[in-house]
């Protein structure tokens with residue numbers, strides 16, 4: 001069993017020093033002795049695991065299905081790759097280190113993570129609150145899927161300080177139980193922030209007959225390096241691991257993290273929906289995590305140069321970039337409190353509306369025209385007609401998803417080359 005938990009495999013200190021996550025990404029949670037001495041965790045491409053005895057199999061199932069508590073010294077056993085697999089277990093243990101979480105569950109996509117998490121929270125008759133704008137897929141899930149099962153999704157505008165007209169929101173909820181508050185901060189695609197601590201306070205006030213809404217934060221844009229929502233009162237953090245965690249635009253995956261208690265229903269439902277990631281995806285993510293800090297740091301530093309260049313360009317009407325927030329801006333205090341760096345996502349409004357944005361996108365050479373973000377290469381896309389095409393036309397403008405808006409994910413190329421590409425593409429606008 002390659003994931004056996006020992007004081008060696010799961011040590012996070014050296015002498016009196018607490019080791020940083022980047023130092024543990026190559027070793028944490030993995031015992032080479034259990035895999036023929038392999039320095040890397042092998043790919044456990046297997047559907048099922050052989051039990052040592054019938055009694056051991058019975059004991060593993062009792063724990064896995066929650067029929068009894070796991071004993072203090074009892075090992076959890078590998079059963080079947082829909083329930084557990086060594087690549088996922090090592091990966092989940094490593095992911096907990098960045099967010100300061102007790103537990104993690106990895107999924108085959110970000111949408112699988114978000115859908116499984118919300119399904120685990122909601123019952124028919126409940127309400128789900130969500131910040132807007134929200135990634136188009138999450139928005140579709142809330143507005144079109146959950147509505148069929150008697151769960152109403154009510155949106156509120158992202159921006160800070162928490163702009164929820166609380167009285168209006170309470171009126172819309174109308175005394176119904178609120179299962180969850182899903183927030184995406186910074187918001188895709190506008191970089192608008194939502195005050196996590198403020199939302200946690202709102203969740204307390206919305207408690208209904210002993211049930212408090214779960215505060216779920218989509219941390220895809222800044223996490224796990226530059227924002228750790230569990231430290232600001234979130235119950236669960238979700239990711240599209242396709243983005244920075246994967247980091248090479250070569251896999252689709254998702255993750256959900258939180259306390260053991262908060263994650264238990266999500267993990268349980270994952271088993272029965274079968275939305276877990278496969279071993280190959282798990283292995284690719286393990287490899288990616290070794291360079292996570294280097295990649296995120298390099299692209300964050302590049303983004304500063306690119307954003308400054310765009311801000312001064314006459315064919316750019318506005319740049320939405322967290323590094324440009326200044327004291328006095330309504331989002332500044334929230335940024336200072338909950339983010340440690342501005343990340344590498346920039347939204348820019350190009351002159352000339354959709355036609356101007358398309359001319360710009362079609363003229364890019366080094367930067368590729370593609371949806372997704374957080375990879376080593378720089379990508380640009382047009383939210384109004386692509387990732388957020390599903391958002392009704394009449395609300396797009398109010399959310400800042402204007403016809404001239406372009407979302408840019410800055411990669412790890414040399415910043416002067418990215419700027420040169422921006423410059424020649426803006427000449428075409």
Ligand SMILES: Cc1ncc(COP(=O)(O)O)c(C=O)c1O
Pocket residue numbers: 109110111112135137138184188218220221239240241242252253254372
């Ligand atoms: C903020 C955010 N959340 C969730 C998702 C969905 O993730 P996935 O495509 O991995 O299912 C995306 C995808 O772009 C996203 O940008």
